Amino acid sequence: MSSASVSPPIVKPRSLSCPNCGAPIELRGFAHTLNAVCPNCLSVLDATSPELQILQKYHSKHRANPAIPLGTKGTLAGVQYQVIGFQVREVHVDGDTFSWDEYLLFNPYKGFRYLSAYQGHWNFIKPLSALPIEVRSIGKPSVQMLGRNYVGFDTVTAKTSFVLGEFPWQVRVGDSALVQDYIAPPYMLSSESTNEEVTWSLGEYITGDQLWKAFQLSDKPPGAAGIFANQPSPVQGKAGSAWRTWLWLNVALATIAFVFSLFSANRNVFDNSYVFVPGTKAEASFVTPTIELTGRPSNVEVAVHTDLINNWAYFNFALINDETGQAFDFGREVSYYREDGETEGKQNDSVIIPRVPSGRYYLRVEPEMDTKPGTAIMRYDLSLRRDVPRYTFFWIAALLLLIPPIVTSIRSASFEAARWRESDYAPAGSSGGDD
Amino acid sequence: MSAPVANCPNCGAPVAFRWSSAVQTTCEFCHSILVRTDVDLKKVGEVADLPQDASPIQIGTEGVYQNKAFVVIGRIIYEYEQGGWNEWHLVYNDSSNGWLSDAQLEYDLSWAAKPTEAMPPQQNIQRGNQFAWNNRTYTATSLTKAHYKGVQGELPFEYWDKADLLFADLRTPDGEFATIDYSEDPPLLFLGRAVEFDELHFKNLRLFEGWS
Numbered sequence A: 001m002s003s004a005s006v007s008p009p010i011v012k013p014r015s016l017s018c019p020n021c022g023a024p025i026e027l028r029g030f031a032h033t034l035n036a037v038c039p040n041c042l043s044v045l046d047a048t049s050p051e052l053q054i055l056q057k058y059h060s061k062h063r064a065n066p067a068i069p070l071g072t073k074g075t076l077a078g079v080q081y082q083v084i085g086f087q088v089r090e091v092h093v094d095g096d097t098f099s100w101d102e103y104l105l106f107n108p109y110k111g112f113r114y115l116s117a118y119q120g121h122w123n124f125i126k127p128l129s130a131l132p133i134e135v136r137s138i139g140k141p142s143v144q145m146l147g148r149n150y151v152g153f154d155t156v157t158a159k160t161s162f163v164l165g166e167f168p169w170q171v172r173v174g175d176s177a178l179v180q181d182y183i184a185p186p187y188m189l190s191s192e193s194t195n196e197e198v199t200w201s202l203g204e205y206i207t208g209d210q211l212w213k214a215f216q217l218s219d220k221p222p223g224a225a226g227i228f229a230n231q232p233s234p235v236q237g238k239a240g241s242a243w244r245t246w247l248w249l250n251v252a253l254a255t256i257a258f259v260f261s262l263f264s265a266n267r268n269v270f271d272n273s274y275v276f277v278p279g280t281k282a283e284a285s286f287v288t289p290t291i292e293l294t295g296r297p298s299n300v301e302v303a304v305h306t307d308l309i310n311n312w313a314y315f316n317f318a319l320i321n322d323e324t325g326q327a328f329d330f331g332r333e334v335s336y337y338r339e340d341g342e343t344e345g346k347q348n349d350s351v352i353i354p355r356v357p358s359g360r361y362y363l364r365v366e367p368e369m370d371t372k373p374g375t376a377i378m379r380y381d382l383s384l385r386r387d388v389p390r391y392t393f394f395w396i397a398a399l400l401l402l403i404p405p406i407v408t409s410i411r412s413a414s415f416e417a418a419r420w421r422e423s424d425y426a427p428a429g430s431s432g433g434d435d
Numbered sequence B: 001m002s003a004p005v006a007n008c009p010n011c012g013a014p015v016a017f018r019w020s021s022a023v024q025t026t027c028e029f030c031h032s033i034l035v036r037t038d039v040d041l042k043k044v045g046e047v048a049d050l051p052q053d054a055s056p057i058q059i060g061t062e063g064v065y066q067n068k069a070f071v072v073i074g075r076i077i078y079e080y081e082q083g084g085w086n087e088w089h090l091v092y093n094d095s096s097n098g099w100l101s102d103a104q105l106e107y108d109l110s111w112a113a114k115p116t117e118a119m120p121p122q123q124n125i126q127r128g129n130q131f132a133w134n135n136r137t138y139t140a141t142s143l144t145k146a147h148y149k150g151v152q153g154e155l156p157f158e159y160w161d162k163a164d165l166l167f168a169d170l171r172t173p174d175g176e177f178a179t180i181d182y183s184e185d186p187p188l189l190f191l192g193r194a195v196e197f198d199e200l201h202f203k204n205l206r207l208f209e210g211w212s
Helices: A208-214 A238-262 A392-401 A403-421
Strands: A015-017 A024-026 A035-037 A044-046 A054-056 A073-076 A079-093 A096-107 A111-118 A121-127 A133-135 A142-145 A148-167 A176-184 A187-193 A198-207 A267-276 A291-293 A298-306 A311-321 A327-339 A342-346 A348-356 A359-369 A378-386 B003-007 B014-017 B024-026 B032-036 B041-046 B062-065 B068-080 B083-092 B097-103 B106-113 B130-133 B136-153 B165-171 B176-181 B188-195
Touching (some): A096 A148, A111 A198, A121 A208, A148 A187, A198 A208, A238 A392, A267 A291, A267 A359, A298 A311, A311 A348, A311 A378, A327 A348, A392 A403, B083 B136, B097 B188, B106 B176, B136 B176
Antiparallel strands (some): A035 A148, A044 A054, A073 A079, A079 A096, A096 A111, A142 A148, A148 A176, A176 A187, A267 A378, A291 A359, A298 A378, A311 A327, B003 B014, B024 B136, B062 B068, B097 B106, B136 B165, B176 B188
């Protein structure tokens, strides 16, 4: 094509002199810049008029310093941006003033983006072309955009208290807009309403460290205080997955316990019934016939079933190896009382003797009861089982497995509680903005 | 794709049309606004100096949208009290035409559309009004009174005056875009969608000092 209609090959930035104080002003936003602020006297100038009409003079002594200096270039989401504007905005809540910083980022092809900074918490923000839809809901209001739900967090009237740099729109100290924030951490949807228009933007939480790296700043970013509205929880979504893991581990544990039980012989090796008459002069102790215990060294369960009512008995037992004389001595007390529908104790008892080697054994039994006259006789059964499956380990394991999901759930809940304390929709008893 | 069809009736420079359906163009040399007649070109006015502008797009910029190549052949510059925007006139490789608006580097592609329901008269339309076209619900998000600040290159219609006109921008939850242009009666409807810069695969853009 011919050359006449082509704009100059390279668009050059402009520089101006402040009509108020004469200081040089470098413009970085090319012809996009509508208003520019003199870095020296902080007058707001109309950058489009040849005579640089002064739109607003700055009277306060207060100067805010951007943590990321104007003119700094950095790469975010793969695109290079230059910081060209800075403003401090504040809100008044119950007599307190809270302020945050907003940076205007510019790329001559990709357009404008924003950074917001509040107490060391940052958001990288882009203007939105899609229009979020309000969702009717009980409780917190919410909006939906491109399939994601954003929950209402707060509504504030933001007032511009300080401006620096340049802007592609009309900017004045004292401008105010109604700002509504909706969150889906790490994202935040915000609407800004003035009398003229409503604009939407989408922010994504970014740490100071990430930003300082992106902008290659040599100092340290300001430390982050507290928990910010759309700050991602360190355990976001992890409570649910911890519980899912817990469920699967329990299934695995139950499977192992089941397989374990299959490999237990759990064999009845002795069963007999006896009668004990208290107060008899005769020697009360006796021995059972020999019992064959086979297989690997394993446990033996000795169970006693009595017909005691409002009475007690004590059993001295010894499981004795017929060949080696090795003895396992133990004693059990059984007592059962019943009165006015209330009961105490049990008629039955059992004990497990661990690691009994195979061999021929007999059980020596010596029952004792109250010797006072009139005590009823006792009928009882003795039974022995070899290699009974034990589940104690599994119950302990199941309890230990509960610890991670419970800890994660508590951490998650306390993080979310801290987040929502700063919201307009804070639960009763804590009010947003008090701390 | 450009063939000279005539000479500028004002200065005699050759005037080429990239798009056979163009109705108007501007002389690249003397900035006369030229309207095509059956036989030759007629000068209907002169473009004032174009305002300073920092759009990265220029006449001759090429791009591809959804595998359809286009070239920028003209533009209208609109101005309103809060600034201005460019409507770049595009011709696609199938000879259809469309528009690319660049408002502070936010880009929307659009095409003239036939409204399927009556358009709201301009005294009635308000922000928040909803309209259904092509099975989509569009919500009016901004009403802007703007005027032509300048024209450049080939356009599908004749130069209009500089009185303020009303434009209603409408959007959908999935990024679709519509403009109602009240320069005619009944008003014109343009439908399209918001696009990211990278979606258009531009070539032959303007260059900015300090940026690559």
